[in-house]
Amino acid sequence: MRLSVPHALAPACVGLALIATACTNEEVGSSPEDHEPQPSAGAEPFEPVLAPRLLSEMDLDDKIGQLLVLTAQGTSAADNAAQIEAHRPGGLIYFDANLEGAEQIAAMSAGVQDLAAEQGRGVPLFLGIDQEQGLVARLPVGTGFPDAMAVGATRDTELAELRAATTAEELTALGVNLNYAPVADVNTDPNNPVIGVRSFGSDPDLVARMAVAEAGAYSANGVVPVAKHFPGHGDTDVDSHSGLPVIDMPRDRWEAEHLPPFKAAIDAGVDAIMTAHVLMPQLVGGEDPEPATLSPEIIDGILREELGYDGVVTTDALNMEGVRQRHSDGEVAVRALEAGVDQLLMPPDPAAAVSAIRGAVEEGRLTEERIDESVLRVLALKEKRGVLEAEPVDVEGAAAVLEDPAHAEAAQRVADASATLVRNEGGLLPLAEGDGVRVRGVGAEEIAAALTEAGMNVVDGAAGEADAVVVGTEGGSGASEQSALVASARAEGLLVVVVSQGTPYDLAAFPEAEAFLALYSSVDVSRAAAARVVAGLVKPSGKLPVDVPAADVEAGTGLTT
Structure with a gap:
C-alpha cells in the first residue's frame, strides 16, 4: 500500500497572483483592518502558473x-455528454446511481475527462x-471504514x-x-438528525x-479534501435536506464550540470548505438573515475577511x-456568488443558474x-493538485487497488481501536469460551x-442453551x-451485552444491560471488532468522543478488560 501519511497538514493555501493570500493566524473576531492576512506557519506558498x-x-x-x-448522469461518459457540452462544468459529483464497479467507474471518469477536454478551453473536471x-x-x-465518530473514539490522529x-x-x-470530506462539524446536539x-x-x-489530520492525508495522496459544513451543522435538530435549521447561538459560544475545527483547517491550508444551509441569526445581525450559504456576512465577512480564508468555498448541494x-434556483446561484462562494454544487436547474449568473453580470x-x-x-x-496535468486513469488496474x-x-x-466499553458490570466481558451466546x-x-x-459458542435455540444475549442496536433510544429484545x-434471566452501532446516546435506553459496547458504526469491520472484544481477542481501548447527557456520562469514558 503506497500511501503518504503526514503527521500534520502542510499543503499551501491557495495563494493566487491576482487575489490576496489564502490563510491567516489572526484571532477570530478581530477587525480585518487590524491585521493583514498572513500565511499560516504550516503552509508553503503556491503561485499558480497555468491557472492565470x-x-x-x-x-x-x-x-x-x-x-x-x-x-x-447515468453510468457512462456518454450519459454526460450533453451537460458537459452545454455547460462546460468545473466538476461532476458521483452518487450511488452512477457507480457499479471499479472498472466501470474508472472508465466513466476517464471518459468524462475526455469529453471535458473537447469543450471550451478543455479544462479537466473535478470529479467529486x-x-x-x-x-x-x-x-x-x-x-x-468506520464512521468519523469511531475515529474520534480512538483519539489517534495516525x-x-x-x-x-x-x-x-x-x-x-x-x-x-x-x-x-472531512466533516468538521462538532456534534453537540444528541438529537442531531443529519450529522451524528x-x-x-x-x-x-x-x-x-x-x-x-484527514484533510492532510487526502491532499498528500492526490485527492482534494473539502472541510464541511461551515459555520457548523453540529447543533441542529433539523435536517437541511428537508428544511432550514435555525441555530440561535451567541457568537462567543459558536467561537468556543463550533469554530475551532474550521479555524484549525484554515490555519493548516485546507484546499476547500463547504458551506452549511443553516440560519445563524446571532452571527449576522439584522432582521432578515439568509442561510449561511447565501450570507455575505458569514462567507465574505467571517470566513474570508476575519479568518483570512482565500481557498475554494463550495456550497452544499443546492437542491x-x-x-x-x-428564492428561485437562479436567484440562489447569484446570491451564493454575491456572498463569496466559488463553486455551486448540484444546482437543480443548471440552465437557470447559468442564465441568472449571466444576467447578473450583464446588469452589473x-x-x-x-x-x-x-x-x-x-x-x-x-x-x-495536479488535475490540469493528470495522468490517464488505469481502467484495468483499478480493481486491484481496491482489493489490496x-x-x-x-x-x-481502526475499528478495533474504536470499540468503546462503557459499561461492564461484574466483569461480564470478555465472555468465557464455552458460554452459549445468542x-x-x-x-x-x-x-x-x-x-x-x-x-465463541453461538446458539439459536431454547433459553436454556444460552448464557448471554448480544443485542445489536442502532438509534436504540427511539426504537x-x-x-x-433487551x-x-x-x-x-440472561446476561445482556448491548452492541451500539450508531451514536452512543442510546446508552440511557438500556440501563438493565450488564455490558454496553459502543462501535459508532455498522460497517462489517466494526461488527467484527465487537465480536473480537466479546471473545477477548481485542482489549477495548476506545474512549467516548461525545458526552451522553441522558446517562450522565462524559466524553472520555472507556473501560478495558
Missing part, C-alpha cells in the same frame, strides 16, 4: 461553467464524491490519516480527485485534530430545501472581475458470524423493538 493563463483565454461561458459542479466512510459512503466497491489516505488511494484509482456519527465528536479540539425556501449586479476571482481559485486548486488486502487490514485496525437485533447475522469465527433477555 487559462483564465485569460476564457470567455464568460467558460468562466461560469467552472463555477458549476453538476450531478453526474461523498465518500466520508461509514454512514455516508457512495462507492459499492472498495474498503469500508488512524485518522490512515483512513483518509487509504480512501484517497482508492478514489484516485477510480479517477475521483475530490472528496467532500459523521462527526468526530463533541469536543471541538478533538474534532479539529482529526479533521486536520436541498434548506437553501430553496425563499455581479462584475466579471468577481467571477474571475472564483474561477481563478478553482483553476489554481486544479493546478496545485492491506486496505482491509487498515479498516479493521445474537439478536441490528447486525445480528454479521455479529454472530464474527463471534463464530472468533471461537422500542430494540428495548424489547427486556425479553432479562426476563429469561
